[in-house]
Amino acid sequence: MSRLSVLLARETALAWGRGGGALVSVGFYAGVATLLPLAIGPEAERLAAVASGAAWVALALASLLSLERLFERDYEDGALDLLNLSPLPLELTCAAKCLGQWIATGAPLALAAPIAAIGLGASPALTPLIFACALAGGLAFAFVGGIGAALSLGARRGGLLTAVIVLPLFVPPVIFGGGALDAFAGGLPWKAGFALLGAYAAAAVALGPLAMAAACRNALS
Amino acid sequence: MIGSLDLRGVGVSRGGRRLFADLSLRLAAGQACALTGANGTGKTSLLRAVAGLVALDAGEVVFEGAEAGEARASALHLLGHLDGLKPARTAREELGFWSLWQGGSEAQAHSAVAALELGPLMDLEVRRLSAGQRRRLALARLLSAPRPLWLLDEPLSPLDAGWRTRFGAMMRAHLAGGGMILAAVHDPLPIPAISLEIAG
Numbered sequence: 010m011s012r013l014s015v016l017l018a019r020e021t022a023l024a025w026g027r028g029g030g031a032l033v034s035v036g037f038y039a040g041v042a043t044l045l046p047l048a049i050g051p052e053a054e055r056l057a058a059v060a061s062g063a064a065w066v067a068l069a070l071a072s073l074l075s076l077e078r079l080f081e082r083d084y085e086d087g088a089l090d091l092l093n094l095s096p097l098p099l100e101l102t103c104a105a106k107c108l109g110q111w112i113a114t115g116a117p118l119a120l121a122a123p124i125a126a127i128g129l130g131a132s133p134a135l136t137p138l139i140f141a142c143a144l145a146g147g148l149a150f151a152f153v154g155g156i157g158a159a160l161s162l163g164a165r166r167g168g169l170l171t172a173v174i175v176l177p178l179f180v181p182p183v184i185f186g187g188g189a190l191d192a193f194a195g196g197l198p199w200k201a202g203f204a205l206l207g208a209y210a211a212a213a214v215a216l217g218p219l220a221m222a223a224a225c226r227n228a229l230s
Numbered sequence: 231m232i233g234s235l236d237l238r239g240v241g242v243s244r245g246g247r248r249l250f251a252d253l254s255l256r257l258a259a260g261q262a263c264a265l266t267g268a269n270g271t272g273k274t275s276l277l278r279a280v281a282g283l284v285a286l287d288a289g290e291v292v293f294e295g296a297e298a299g300e301a302r303a304s305a306l307h308l309l310g311h312l313d314g315l316k317p318a319r320t321a322r323e324e325l326g327f328w329s330l331w332q333g334g335s336e337a338q339a340h341s342a343v344a345a346l347e348l349g350p351l352m353d354l355e356v357r358r359l360s361a362g363q364r365r366r367l368a369l370a371r372l373l374s375a376p377r378p379l380w381l382l383d384e385p386l387s388p389l390d391a392g393w394r395t396r397f398g399a400m401m402r403a404h405l406a407g408g409g410m411i412l413a414a415v416h417d418p419l420p421i422p423a424i425s426l427e428i429a430g
Contacts (some may be wrong), residue, residue: 015330019323026318087312090283095331096303229283 012097013105020109023082024075031117038071038118042125057130061139061190064126068118068143069179072150075114076175077168079106079158080221084228093229103221104214107155115147131194138193142186142206149182149210152217159224182209232293232305232378234258235280235410239289242275249275250428251288257424259378262401262411264419267428273414274310276428277381280412281308293379304333306379313368317357321348321367324356325374334375342373345400361388369397372404380404382413386420394420 025031045063046056083089092102122143123136131139157175161167189202234257241251249272257263265273278284280291282302293301315324325348329339343349346366351359359367365388372380380401386394398420401411405421413419 012331015327019327022319022323023316082316083314085312086314086316087310088314088316090278090281090308090310090312091314091328092331093283094281094302094306094308096333230285 012095013101016092016097016102016105017109020106021112022109024079024110024113031114034071034074034114035117035121037074038067038121038125041067041070042129045129053130057132060129060131061126061135061194062187063129064122064131064139065142065146065183065187065190067125068122068146069150069183071118072115072147072154073172073175075110076154076158077161077171079110079155080162080225080228081158081167084162084225089225089229093225099222099225100218103155103159103225104152104218107151107214107217107221110155111148111151115144115151119143119147135190135194138190138199138203142189142203145203145207145210146182146186149206149213150179152210152213153178153182156217156220156224159221159228162224162228182206185209231408232296232301232410234294235379235412236292236294237280237289238292240276240279240286240291241288242272242279242284243287244272244275244284248287253289253426253428255424255426257410257412259408259410260405262405262413262419262421262423264423264425265412265414265428266416266425271428273428274383277308277310277383277412277414281306281381283308301379305377306381307332307372307375307377308381308383309368309372309385310383313364315356315364315367318355320353320355321359322352325352325367325370328371329374332371332375332377338376339370339374342370345373346370362390362393365389366393369400373400378409380409380411380413382411384415385413386415386417 042064049055083092093099119140123139126135126139127133154175157171160174161170164170185202185206189199189206192199192202237253237255240253242249255263265276267273275284279286291298296305325339343352346369348367348370351363356364389397401421405411
């Protein structure tokens with residue numbers, strides 16, 4: 010257990026500092042949220058209609074930012090070899106890396122998400138649901154993103170490859186989360202969408218590490 | 231604890247090219263082996279194969295007294311060209327993490343810092359260390375978490391003459407405690423060692 014906790018502390022610290030880490034992700038997110046009204050037009054009604062959906066898509070893109078370095082640095086500098094030579098199964102090591110990524114960038118983004126959505130004109134009543142969706146969605150983005158990051162190990166321009174692998178897998182959480190937010194805003198039943206989002210995140214947490222560990226072993230050998 | 235390392239008819243290929251085949255070696259507790267061979271003959275690949283990171287073409291690697299997976303998880307150190315140290319973290323953070331990760335204690339990490347005279351460097355970021363200092367930090371991991379088998383890839387190269395001698399003394403102490411060393415080298419090791427040449 011103590012091994013897992015020191016690893017999680019290291020991964021969170023590394024993710025916090027990785028390519029600017031949390032601050033750059035949040036800054037990128039704020040930037041996208043600011044660009045939208047400029048492109049769509051400043052009319053409040055039009056903006057409010059797309060606010061929660063736009064905030065949600067921007068969140069998915071922002072969580073892609075620091076993914077490419079998730080495994081790549083440890084792979085390049087030999088740390089992945091040493092992480093592998095341990096009683097802790099590589100699957101758990103991969104899970105700890107993704108969890109660190111979520112704590113360092115997913116959580117700050119989840120805090121920023123309601124602010125961005127309200128800034129775009131979404132109803133403040135949406136705040137708790139946006140926050141909860143962003144937390145659960147962030148977990149899914151981190152664990153699914155980790156699969157892409159591990160699969161693109163050793164490839165030149167791995168970051169681009171990661172994005173291409175991962176974006177299709179981001180489709181279900183974007184649909185579920187966006188649907189739940191839309192339904193809530195329109196006074197319709199929203200729990201099913203949120204439950205599906207949670208189920209997708211749970212499946213990603215359970216299955217993602219298996220795929221990541223297999224991809225890492227393959228890259229090392 | 232493992233009693234000996236046995237390589238039985240080991241062969242390794244990389245990228246479709248056979249590096250070596252039918253290599254055998256028996257390393258008992260207290261023994262060191264110097265792997266020699268020209269560049270590209272597969273010294274590093276052999277070390278990685280013993281660590282289980284590279285698949286064998288043929289033959290087997292046997293650790294006496296432990297199943298291979300268990301031995302690789304907790305009975306061997308691998309020190310390669312790449313040291314796995316993060317440039318942006320301090321020496322203290324890095325050594326602290328790796329020593330706990332590899333099953334060492336804080337007290338052992340302290341004595342490793344003392345043995346390698348890293349004290350004044352511990353609060354520096356790894357990127358500020360010279361190549362030799364950085365190698366000493368990597369060597370400190372060997373002492374901070376005692377594991378019987380050391381797999382070393384060119385351990386001496388960035389060290390100055392004084393540190394080569396002192397690292398020789400550390401290797402001798404490790405062997406005296408029943409440890410084993412398998413080292414890929416170009417310069418001779420400063421300790422008595424079996425020699426194994428990999429022919430291309």
